[in-house]
Amino acid sequence: NAGVTQTPKFRILKIGQSMTLQCTQDMNHNYMYWYRQDPGMGLKLIYYSVGAGITDKGEVPNGYNVSRSTTEDFPLRLELAAPSQTSVYFCASSSPQGASEQFFGPGTRLTVL
Amino acid sequence: QQQVKQSPQSLIVQKGGISIINCAYENTAFDYFPWYQQFPGKGPALLIAIRPDVSEKKEGRFTISFNKSAKQFSLHIMDSQPGDSATYFCAASPAAGNKLTFGGGTRVLVKP
Numbered sequence: 249n250a251g252v253t254q255t256p257k258f259r260i261l262k263i264g265q266s267m268t269l270q271c272t273q274d275m276n277h278n279y280m281y282w283y284r285q286d287p288g289m290g291l292k293l294i295y296y297s298v299g300a301g302i303t304d305k306g307e308v309p310n311g312y313n314v315s316r317s318t319t320e321d322f323p324l325r326l327e328l329a330a331p332s333q334t335s336v337y338f339c340a341s342s343s344p345q346g347a348s349e350q351f352f353g354p355g356t357r358l359t360v361l
Numbered sequence: 362q363q364q365v366k367q368s369p370q371s372l373i374v375q376k377g378g379i380s381i382i383n384c385a386y387e388n389t390a391f392d393y394f395p396w397y398q399q400f401p402g403k404g405p406a407l408l409i410a411i412r413p414d415v416s417e418k419k420e421g422r423f424t425i426s427f428n429k430s431a432k433q434f435s436l437h438i439m440d441s442q443p444g445d446s447a448t449y450f451c452a453a454s455p456a457a458g459n460k461l462t463f464g465g466g467t468r469v470l471v472k473p
Contacts, residue, residue, distance in 0.1 A: 290466050349395070354402075
């Protein structure tokens, strides 16, 4: 099993551009999450999904959109990129059995200039 | 609003020493308290977790101590090794659902 995979690994965007961060998991997990990690700030939840077709906002959703058309995929869309979105983005997944281990992908380092 | 406060931000310990990281939370609905370990360039990975019905949990050299009345929990790394050098995050979530709230992280450096 590959676990949680993310593409791309690195990306530089210009202000105002848009892009999609891809996330795929092969563990048949219902729950999926997107976090951003900024230095000294831990991980902040952007969006999460409890199953295909169901998404909800996390702590810092502004400037982002998500969709969940399949169990495996949970892409994160950035519209009109801003320097404040420079961060490392992590996708994670978990089983729906109450509070349980979240499995993280390797991350995407995004720079907006 | 930071619901999980973690300290210190960084610490340096000699090989064989004890690393101690502390976390405090505010939300009394939190019912699951995991610690994640992150190596540079990698995603976080679950290290150890505890629920409030026990005051301590030990796995190898890693121990979580939990104080429900004080709303605090801590990670102790015994006999610290250079391979333990990483960033450690405490987190918390309510019993229902699985939305984790993370602390700010502690960068641990173990000197040989």
